[in-house]
Amino acid sequence: MTIRPRLTVIGTGYLGATHAICMAVMGFEVLGVDVDASKIEKLSAGAVPFFEPGLPELLTKALESGRLRFSTDFQEAAAFGDVHFICVGTPQAAGSEAADLRYVDSAVTTLARHLTRRALVVGKSTVPVGTAARLAGLLRELAPAGDAVELAWNPEFLREGFAVDDTMKPDRMVFGVTSDWAEQQLRTAFEPVLAQGVPVKVTDLQTAELVKVAANSFLATKISYINAMAEICEATGADVHDLAEALAYDERIGGRFLRPGLGFGGGCLPKDIRAFAHRAEELGVGQAVGFLREIDGINRRRRARTVDLVVELCGGDVAGKRIAALGAAFKPNSDDIRDAPALDVAATLHRMGADVVVYDPAAMDNARRVHPELCYATNALDAARDADVVVLLTEWNEFREIEPSAMAAVVRRAKIVDGRHALVPASWRAAGWEYRALGRPIVPSAQGAQ
Known part of the structure; x- marks a missing residue:
């Protein structure tokens, strides 16, 4: 019987906490480590410091099993x-599009000084290609065990709102290694996952580093492509929703993420494509991914165009108008507001003089902390009360299920901007709403047309 290795997870933010909890539930002894004592205290007490469906219950289970502990002690x-496992953040550096690697460097350096026996250090953080080779050199130089400490790279592919499933049964695993021993250690560390038949791709370090940013760049390109088509549709009177459905029948293209709307945000896609383009320029191959600059530009324009639609429905001026903003998180089933298009739109309307009232099922506390100048409601109908325009900014199911007539009863004017193509236009128009969405033609509500 193979002896399971004991695991540490350095960094207990979104990625690290999820990884530590899920690995403990799968039967491993796990120690989560972080320099933030308050975060460690919360997790040790059974509180997940962010919103992720299913994770609080698993944390309770893992703690009760005795297999999961948390500490601030690297020794x-x-x-x-x-x-x-190195799971610390790599945010966008201040004043640059490059990734900020201070936290990764600090985690590896601090851990290395205490490594006195053979061990495998596994990077999961998203980093610029070439980082792993540099960190491997740091480990050899700083670890008392020297060459007995190896580095591997195992990129994460978590989707916020689905992180538990993505950890316990991912669609693939990538092992970037430099030895058979490192590969075997990873296979043992992920044995319960691999036993489900999850495919594994074994690569060198640099390929493993590239997989995550390449995947995110492709996804961002697909999202921005259909939003670029929305710009064309707006200029021609065509319907981007119908266009996307027609394209989706082509199996070479497919319909996933071919959904027009407000665009992407969050802590991964925006900063990852910028860091990827920046690193490519450093390597002298910036032209190869120059299109990512335009992808970023298309994405930013969607936010401005959403604001334009609200202004149009307000007769050209939002000053003094009450706007109900439904959504604050960058996506549903998350409380993450990093680079959130929803809050960007809400804050822009506020700066233009609008009275903006925000409601989100999970991200209210985070939104208040970053945007205290906005007003906040206790539910969607409360946010919409006396509104001149309602704008849907995050596609929570709760918002999809709103009864148009119920909301019409509380607003001042029945006008809505569907920033996520999440609603059924005919239902809202039939209830008397003036419905607008990016890339869709203007249809009078009296027609009740699609």
């Missing part, structure tokens, strides 16, 4: 673990 981590 304890080095003594405890056989495989150390």
Whole structure:
């Protein structure tokens, strides 16, 4: 019987906490480590410091099993673990499009100084290609165990709102390794996952580093492509929703993420494509991914165009108008507001003089902290009360299920901008609403047309 390695997870933010909890539930002894003592205290007490469906219940289960603990002590981590996962953040650097690698460097450096026996350090953070080779050199130089400490790269592919499933049964795993021993350690560390038949791609370090940013760049391109088509549709009177459905029948293209709307945000796609383009320029191959600059530009324009639609429905001026903003998180089933298009639109309308009232099922506390100048409601109907325009900015199911007539009863004017193509236009028009959406033609509500 194979002896399971003991695991440490360095960094207990979204990625790290999820990874530590799920690995403990799958039967491993896990120690989560972070320099933020308050985060460690919360997790140790059974509180997940962010919104993720299903994770609080798994944290309780993992803690009760005795297989999961949390600590701020790197020396304890080095003594405890056989495989150390680096899961710290790589945000966009201040004043640059490059990734900020201070947290990764600090985590690896601090851990390395305490590694006195053979161990595998596994990077999961999203980093510019070439980072792993540099970190491998740091480990050899700083670890008392020297060459007995190896580095591998195992990129994460978590989707916020689906992180538990993506950790426990991902659609694929990538192992970037430099030795058979490192590959075997990873296979043992993920044995319960691989036993489900999850495919594994074994690569070198640099390929493994590229997989996540390449995947995110492709996804961002697909999203922005259909939003570019929305711009064309707006200029011609065509319907981008119908166009997207027609394209989706082509199996070479497919319909996933071919949904027009407000565009992408969050802590991954925007900063990852910028960092990828920046790194490509450093390597002298910037022209190869120059299209990513336009992808970013298309995405930003969708926010401005959504504001334009609200202004149009307000007769050309939002000053003094009450706007109900439904949504704050960058996507549903998340409380993440990093680079959130929803809050960007709400804040822009506020700066233009509108009285903006925001409601989101999960992200209210985060939104208030970053945008205290906005007003906040307790539910969607409360936000819409006396509104001149309602604008749907995050496609929560709760908003999809709103009864148009119920909301019409509380607003001042029945005008709505569907920033996510989440609603059925005919239902809203039939209830007397003036419905607008990016890339869709203007249809009078009396027609009740699609």
